[in-house]
Amino acid sequence: MTAVLESEVITKTFSGIQALSDVSIRVDAGERVGLIGPNGAGKTTFFNCLLGILAPDSGTVQFQGRDISSYPVHKRARAGIGRTFQRIELFSDTSVREHLLIAERVHNGTGAFWKDLIGLGRPRRDEIDRCDDVLDLLGLLDLADEPIEALSLGQGRLVEVGRALMTEPTLLLLDEPSSGLDRDETTALATTLRAVQAEKGFAILLVEHDVELVADFTERLYVLDFGSLIAEGPTASTLAMPAVRHAYLGNLEVSDG
């Protein structure tokens, strides 16, 4: 297996408080990896360091063997890191298909200024077809012309996934995709994601607080607490570790039946 993403000893302090210390993770091609931890453990900070929204104090981010630590956010996206948002971030006044089209065309670099000017910047047939393929895969084709405001939260999250997929990512970062969704919606999302991943073959890094989704969906797990990794390994055995149960699950007993 080749590593898609490797973060090495990422450290970040906010006004004297250690938010992350020496966090190193690795995601291999096509793998589904989870990153969990109680609120305030540094998940969001770490996520933002991977994406270039925050600059870590030290440590590097390697993506497909390249050091991308100095890349701004949009260059990391172009390098092949797609993402979704915890609080859904869609473009207002824009249809579902248009969401994917923007991403597709930015990705293809169809946006040369002079092309736009003489009208070649309009979507080509093959671009629309590629968008529709992805929409089909996500089960959104019926909603393609719907304005984004008409969608449910679950569908909106799928649009985010679709938008990210148009940039042909090698790694998809999912930021708490279950937040705001109920159990059934979460299960449906996980099923769709698994199907899409089987088709496209990208790797997934899932940041979550929903233990059940993580247990169900990921193959390997990293657990953060107070800014440090306290456990890593195959999902089932990691979740069973006493340290993890203590930090994350607290006193609440989860039935093992």
Place this chain on the structure above:
Amino acid sequence: MTLALIGEDFVRALLQGTPPGTVYALIGLGFVLTYKTSGVFNLAFGAQAYISAAMFFKARQEWGWGIVPAVVLSVFVIAPAIGLTLERLIFRNLRTASAVSKLVIAIGLSVALPALFELIADYKPVAGRTPTGIVPDGSSVFYDPTGVYPFSRDELAQIIVAGVGVILLGAMFRFTSMGLAMRGVVESPRMTELAGIPADRVSALAWAISSIFAGMAGVLIAPRLNTLISNDFFTLMVLAMAAAAVGRLVSLPGAFFGGMGLGWFIAVFNTYLPRWADDHTWLEPFKDNLTPSLPFVVLFGILVFWPAIRRAVDAADPLSGVDPPPPALAATTRHPLLTLQTRIFGVCFLGLVGWLGFTQADVRWIALLSTATVLSIIYLSITVITGFAGQISLCQGAFAAIGAFTVFQLVDRYDMSALTAALIGAAIAAVVGAIVALPVLKLGGVWLAIATLAFAFFFDAVIVKFSWVGGGESALFSGTQVPRPVIGPFDFGESDRAFLALAVIVLVIVSVAVIQLREGTIGQSLRALRSSEVAAESIGISPARARIVAFAVSAFIAGLGGAFLAMLEGDVNYPKNFSPVAAMFWLVLVVSLSARTVEGAIQAGAAFALFSPVILEGSFLEWLPYFNEDNLPGIFPISAKWRFVLFGLTAIQFARHPEGMLEFGKRRATQKRNDRYYARDAERAAAPEAAT
């Protein structure tokens, strides 16, 4: 030269710089006070100050009131009344609106308020009637405690009020719960209410206090001006923005010392510059233009280099989730039938206007239509930068002027073809636009607006004065003449009608280009950025690149339009057409009609050119059978100032309808018909199924 001598010069410079420094400090404090207590970057501050000053002036000079009652009326009655009205009617409902929306509203107010006051109070600025201050003999009695520089009573009054003001206001924020409560309401009215504090009352009080301060500043500053004109107040306010920027809009002492520092810096600079210029002859040509440019250089320097401003982030209300999301404008896919109808109507309408314009119109109407057409071109530049990119640029007038001056200079010096010169001018404007935008793009929002406003005034105060731009002294006699183009057999200078045709062709080309850009990848990227910057970045859109392109394109269009405006009038006419304040009205106009659509720009062009002559002067009545030029009803002509009042106040709607009033009305109107067509489609689709 002895050391003592240098010392004395320096001290004199400091003392000399103190009165103007106090003025900057007063205005800077006003900015900070309003921003801190209401979250509005109040560009209407100058307007508020002006109204109190004019009221004071009128009460003293025309009504013969004493100083005390005049101060009470203008500062403690009128000023807070205006503040409370604004709070109650406008800003209370906009607490959660973005800082940029509030800024646009403040710009609208700064256009509307002075005009409204002048209409209601029947006040006219008369040259030569110098305003007096709040102390008797303020400008004629001097005190000179140091023996180096005498202060007038007016200046002392300014210094005392500014000093006491910063201490009192500082104490209010530091020691009273009211100061904390005011800051709390700006950040999160709901959390403040959770503390048991009535947010509405607090923000009303905040507006009352900051308005009294604005009024006080206005009355104090007035004696520095020869004639009370609202534009002068606005200019002073722009100069003082540097002071507010030193305080990062939130620190009162920062604004105070920023203002004083600015005054001292300029005075010291002026003291030593002539000596340096003697030693270094290369400074000589810049000498005259350096002084007026200093406030802008300082402001730009602060914006670009001061890290604290880069870090300044709008604190989001943690309880904003409590408010329901704004009702999403029914984003509808238009029914094809409706689209067809609209297009047919549009073609017929334009055809009719065209036919009337080219066959029936007299000279006056051709001139009006030409102005409308050329202004529409300029306004399309606002469509690009504000409508598409969502950025507030207040220097479109400067970009347009660059186009105009380029034609003037190139034709004058090199006898170049006017059309080629116009294109070169537009290209220069584009380059300048990109250069202006580059360092401040990251700041975004309010700061970008401040930077562009500063550039507009910098251009006005400095660049235009260079002979290689504005023509220098020779332009004083012969004007800045601009010929119309000659293309092959067509001489557009011969026939106004032909020039109108040329302008229409250019407008069509620019409109098509703008629509292409909107539909193309760049336009879509800008739309994505406007809606969610993080999401746009996550699919690989570079915010900086997209916005610089938008700025450059916008400046290009403005430059082209500016060149055509100059050709139309045969002269650049800089003060009338392109001054920063005039250009601000452009923004207000386009934003209040519709900044997002090409039609919006054209309607704004028509409104600017036609509203006054047709509506306010009553010409529309002449189209009716009974009336002619001589028997119009007595209320005509209505003062052209109503134009400012009307559109300025319409801009207030920006926060709720960022797409503009016309666009909003249009969408609502088409909505119903649209629904009906779709319902009919659905019925038809259902009918055969029912039959089977």
Place this chain on the structure above:
Amino acid sequence: MADTPLLELEDVTAEYGPFRALFGVSLTIHPGDAMALLGSNGAGKTTVARVASGLVDAATGAVRVDGVTMTREPTYRFAQAGIAHAPEGRSVFATFTVEENLVLYFRRSLGRKNVPAALDEAYTLFPRLGERRRQVAGTLSGGEQRMLSLARVLVEKPRLLIADELSLGLAPIIVDEVYETLTSIRSSGAALLIVEQHVQHALELCDHVALLDHGTIAWTGPSAEAADVVVDHLFETGSSS
């Protein structure tokens, strides 16, 4: 149990724009009661807390405080009636310092004289806040911001304390301390309305439980009986591990 309920929600519906969050919720809290609101994500717990403190207006139904109808009164009237609400998440004034955050609340609720003592109490409860009293609240970590928004309601000793997602993001040791304080506040006679993830903790502290499901009350009753109902309810569709 006193006769007049401290807080009464009667058949309350609430909506955020077009989204309805509550459908006919009725709750009664008497002085000295401690009620835990439980339920899955999106069940409407936060909205109930917001209606109870006046942050969200009830669209229909009635809200009464001490028997007085306050249905669409502004939020500050609820606070003045002695209802303190620590909203979920990082509900602090981000541009204020830690101390200013506390002072804004304490000055009104406790009077200017008592502010220093209240500050001392807050810093004893959360020494971390004492160390950072001059720091701007926006730069605190998530957990510290949580402490800050809890500190004020814990020190104010209101008549009714509403805490949303009480222990979210707090280290276990601190959670224990918060619960100790809550217990002592309870014993001094204050009523509690608590939204909590840690079911165990909540059940130990509270004597009443209201279980919310899709914007309605699915079950109410004493906490002694709650454990089984809650576990059944929360996990009926879930866990296969």
